[in-house]
Amino acid sequence: MLGSTGKVLRVDLTQGTLKDEALDEATLHKYLGGTGLGAKYLMEEVNPKLDWSDPKNILFLGSGVLGGTRIPGCGTISFVTKGAMTNGATSSQANGNFGAYLKWCGYDAIIVQGVSPTWKYLYLHEGGAELRDASQLVGKGSWETEDAIKEELGYKERGMSVFSIGPAGENMVRFSGIFGDRGHAAAHNGLGAVMGSKKLKAFAAQRAPNKLQFADPPKLGELAKKTTEGAKAFGGGGVFNWGTSRVVPAAEPAGWLPVRNYTTDVFSEKDLFDGQRLRSLFQSQNYPCYGCASHHYELMTVTEGPYKGFFGKEPEYEQWAAWGPQIWQKDPGAAVVLSNECDNLGMDTNEAGWLVGWVMECYEKGALKKEDLDGLEMTWGNVEATRALLKKIANREGCGDMLAEGVKRAAEKLGGEAVNWAIFTGKGNTPRGHDHRGRWVEMLDTVVSDCSTLQTQMLVMNKDLWKMPNPMDVFNPDHVVQAEANSTGSMTVCDCLVQCWFTSFCDTETQTEAINAATGWKLSVDDVMKVGRRTVNLMRLYNLKCGLTPDKEKPSPRYCSQPVDGPNKDKPIAPHWEKMMDQYYQLMGWDRKTGMPLPETLKDLDIEDLAK
């Protein structure tokens, strides 16, 4: 099959068996791969009544029909499972190389089921796959694991892609993720905990020769160049040139930066966190993903301050935000340390940031005392106490055991006023590291999301195509709802193709051309948009069966509170919420009471059979 290996690897950890399964063209045509394909397997194979940690849960990881092509951003990988935070459908992506290497090793996707009696890792190579003993890797962080596997198997740095869980995943910390290729993360909804529950430590894929066949390679080459040029120009070129490293000073003036657990929107030290400053002040080197020419991803050595000499990855914006303003911490070098340690322990930075900020607020207000925190003084910005706390959480040690459940469950357990200080959603989806009180579309998207994270992109390449209000008032409730509903699935298309958004910017037209050049199909742009919406609705059907009903689609009181200062202090979302939800359901073609997609919605998306 052009553009595909035509194979999925089925790994049964209970039996210790590996089996090739055929992937037919009709299925790929309908789902494109990645998140769409994973959602189909989840729906068909995992009983929604089961707990996420049940051995019968599957962990799917897959590339898409563009995986391994020269189109930038197509080394990304998508994971799908029943996740630990929501106990519902999950889709989370990591950039890097694994998606391309997976296909070069002969598979479009892997489905892992069962539980291994002892720790294992999966090794994919030219001509096959094998489960190997991982007992020597237990307790290691993701960078150490990557080094150890490459050394054991004799691969150089770029000769292999490794994604693994850290101690947090091993200990089934509810917000643990899967990390690889030097710090890329698939972090949402407790993927790491699912992997840990199966006693699977890592996936390792050789950079095997590319034997994939594509329908029109010259056209793909032309579209690769077009995609790069689009990425260079889009949004003023900020992401192409700087990744997300310059977002902190850009976000603060607009009230988009999470500061001190949403108790203020003012962070005067924002310019200290400017990536242009830090890439010259600290040592920095580009470490690009497969097929990408942007300067998004860098490795970094801290060169001054108390953490001088620390080496790791340059934090992404959300890590700068979590380990800087969110916990009221003002040393960028310390933020580099906390970002990398959180990754290496194997935890989602976003959830960890909300959690630590909440602990600090509780400590300040007396709801948590030193003796509740094993002697840690969790004052605002206390770096060493935060480092110690993260280790306790990853190992579920002492007070870390309760906190390992995430901020929603920890706050509900502590009770009292402290629940009102925690940032979470009713479903359990974790917001990314922004102050969404200034970004209403993203709050709505986060709260209703059925993949546990973004399923919409406001900033699509062609606003007319996705019927976005233009010009849009981002604080007009009608505009917000229309933008969210009309563009639902735009991000999911990227996640089905498993293409990094920073290269595609939801350029659905170019993506459609690329799909056709890779496969020889004749999909229309509308067909491709429909794949995104089909996948969103499929995960919604699954989540409803899991009990994630409309009453849970609410932001926590702090998450939707009115900012007390900053540029958005007079713009509360809460008074508009219920009306926005009514309108959103109507536009989505969903029943307002049950949340179910209406029969005509299911028919339009050709998933009536899966709704039964």
Next chain:
Amino acid sequence: MAGTKVKEQATIKVSIEVMSWLKEDFNHDGWDKLVFDQEISRNSSIMNLLQQLAQRYPKFNRKAFADAKQNLLDYCAVVFNGTFLSSLKDLNTKLKEGDTVKLTPGFYGG
């Protein structure tokens, strides 16, 4: 002099601050602050100010105004006297002496 009406100045000054990578479009290659005063005719609006800046900075002009399909506020968020302006019609607000305008790159995604 008592009883004499002071003649109004024909122009006013407003303070502009440009943030992060948007500074590159104002010919500023550095992470340090970019703050300057801009003189503009009295009774001008914020939109008039942006258009005046566009004449002075061709790169800003190209990105902010050349693409009719693009919403100016997607590319460049405007914070006026400490308040985020979310609608194009807000840009019709008239300026007065001493107003502050912060321009920061628009972005979404998280």
